[in-house]
Amino acid sequence: MHTASIQLSQTFNDADEDREKLLAIDVEEPVETKFRVRNLTKFSEGEMAILKGIDMDVPRGMIVGIIGPSGSGKSTLLRAFNRLWEPPAGTVFMDGKDVCELDVISLRRKVGMLFQLPVLFEGTVADNVRYGPQLMGRKLSDGEVYKLLTLANLDSSFYNKIGSELSVGQAQRVALARTLANDPEVLLLDEPTSALDPISTQNIEDVILKSKQQSMTTIIVSHSIKQIQRVADVVCLLVDGEIVEVLKPNNLAQAKHPMALRFLELSS
Ligand SMILES: Nc1ncnc2c1ncn2[C@@H]1O[C@H](COP(=O)(O)OP(=O)(O)OP(=O)(O)O)[C@@H](O)[C@H]1O
Secondary structure: OEEEEEEEEEEEEEOOEEEEEEEEEEEOOOOOEEEEEEEEEEEOOOOOEEEEEEEEEEEOOOEEEEEOOOOOOHHHHHHHHOOOOOOOOOOEEEOOEEHHHOOHHHHHHHEEEEOOOOOOOOOEHHHHHHHHHHHOOOOOOHHHHHHHHHHOOOOHHHOOOEHHHOOHHHHHHHHHHHHHOOOOOEEEEEOOOOOOOHHHHHHHHHHHHHHHHOOOEEEEEOOOHHHHHHHOOEEEEEEOOEEEEEEOHHHHHHOOOHHHHHHHHHHO
């Protein structure tokens, strides 16, 4: 085990000072950068800044947590990674390539996303799981569907169920299996368990951690600091469109930014 020198970096203005903060994490091997974000900025139509020059490197195979107050820009940032919000050219790079220059459909297959509330398509659970590969002309075998269900912590009895027979937690796991069926390299999770009970939450967290063992890169937005501490390798604190802290999950108490501190105090 050794320490990789740069896993995640941020530059931010602190009074007159420009600082680059580097976070070192103990890893087995040096880690490559999956996403590079540089000066990512978004203004609303009323010219209000929603994202203010975000700089970050997302290490391959790690789980990056994003937390911060409501309206701080977490979902907007997350959506830039698979172009659900189209970032300006030259700001978001996957494997060194500007995402704006990639075919958007293949980008979204590689960069799967799960939202707060699952929306299942008509048909059975198996139809849902088969959906993505079918669009590419490949029909998953029964065995492949069962394997994906197992991966999403669903037993084989779900195969023929339809959406109305499922709880929200079960439907979220089906949505996760459907996303994993595309064999993504990255998972974007936007508050994936905020509508779920603790057991369903644990099921989803198990899948997130299992996916990490398969080298998945995951970026998770969550309002739950405890959840971020359970699953994330690094945590970015986003306040008012800026990453103000990058910390290890067990070091959140070391946050220094006043808004970040207040948010952490009120949320714990
Ligand atoms: N297309 C848009 N036009 C105008 N304002 C927008 C747009 N998209 C987002 N916003 C605003 O940008 C800010 C950040 O929104 P965003 O949803 O990214 O924040 P968030 O941190 O994910 O919030 P929450 O935790 O409540 O989900 C909010 O004030 C939101 O109203």
